[in-house]
Amino acid sequence: MKKSIVLLFAISLIFSLPSDAQGLLKKVTGAMKDELLGTSGKSGQSQDPEPGSACSDAELVVGLGGNLKLNYKEMNITSMDDGSVLLQDRVSGNYYIVKDGNTQGPLRAGDPRVAGFESYDPDDRSMETLMKRYKGYISKSGDKYLIKFGGKSYGPFAEIGSFVVTRSNDKFAALAVENIVVTEDQGKKMDEAIKNAKTDQEKMDLAMKYAQQMQQKMVQGGGPESMSARLITNIPDATFNPMTGGILNGKMKYDDILISAYDKVLDLQGKTILTIKPEHLAGSKVFISSDNSKYAVNQYGTLVFSNNNTQLADMFNPHLIKNGGAVYLAYMYYSPKKNAIMQCKVAF
DSSP states (O other): OOHHHHHHHHHHHHHHSOHHHHHHHHHHHHHHHHHHHTOTTTTOOOSSOOOTTOOTTOEEEEESSTTTOOOGGGEEEEEOTTSOEEEEETTTOOEEEEETTEEEEEEOTTOHHHHTTOOOOTTOOOHHHHHHHTTTTEEEETTEEEEEETTEEEEEESEEEEEEEOTTSSOEEEEEESOOSSOHHHHHHHHHHHHTOSSHHHHHHHHHHHHHHHHHHHHHTTSGGGGSOEEEESSTTOOOOGGGOOEEESSSSTTOOEEEETTEEEOTTSOEEEEOOGGGTTOSEEEEOTTSSOEEEEETTEEEETTTOOEEOSOEEEEEEEETTEEEEEEEEEETTTTEEEEEEEEO
């Protein structure tokens, strides 16, 4: 039987049945129509339920149907602190950049726009990586390094162990060492010379020679104090002592720099502003509210709020934004119903 005849037969049944049966048959007929006309599933939408992080006032980040025709389950997603997102179709290898409602792509690997989404190993604190990530602020000056920020120069420093900038790019903080006894390159040369010494006496003589050189360099460089890390920042009244421990963080609070010290969060004056609950210490990211009264932590894709233990599951890319003078904690999720990546905002 032809598809058109079957469809006409089903429609005629609707008008011959009682009204209470027509509703059910209309639904069946609708599904039959999609099947017969070959239109079922063309929207790309899924029958899967919306995730626990979905919200009624969600904003569209990017639709995956239309011209893109991307399968969410076959994508890699990389997010940046400014809310922009890099999508990679694992099938074609193409990249797409989504920011502020605009989509660029397809782009291929090696495109300089894609390079901006390079992920950096948080444990890699080499000067090479630091200079690459903050090339607009850190530069080499002879054997040392300079920090240039807001029209001012800081340094030179023998080593910069940490460097963070606020979202508005108006404040920075760094942990830097003015002098070191021996640079990495010098240390390698010393080790190589001692290794290639022909006799034990020659090795001993070289070791003594290098020890005297390092001692002399320490005296000339200003003593042990110049070889300890200290806080360098343009934020007034900052008194934090790095020797007490802690990590600089410019992403926890909007447009502010704080110190993360295990279960404590401190300001740059060394004052504890809040304590992280033990059950939240495994979180990958912590966000502090503007009034320091609460925090939210990202635990394996679930956003957990400290004040009421609210949990928003199956989300990604949490980040702080400012809109209309108010600060929000924004996050994204995939909507099977809309076949799109959506964004929600929570006043924070």
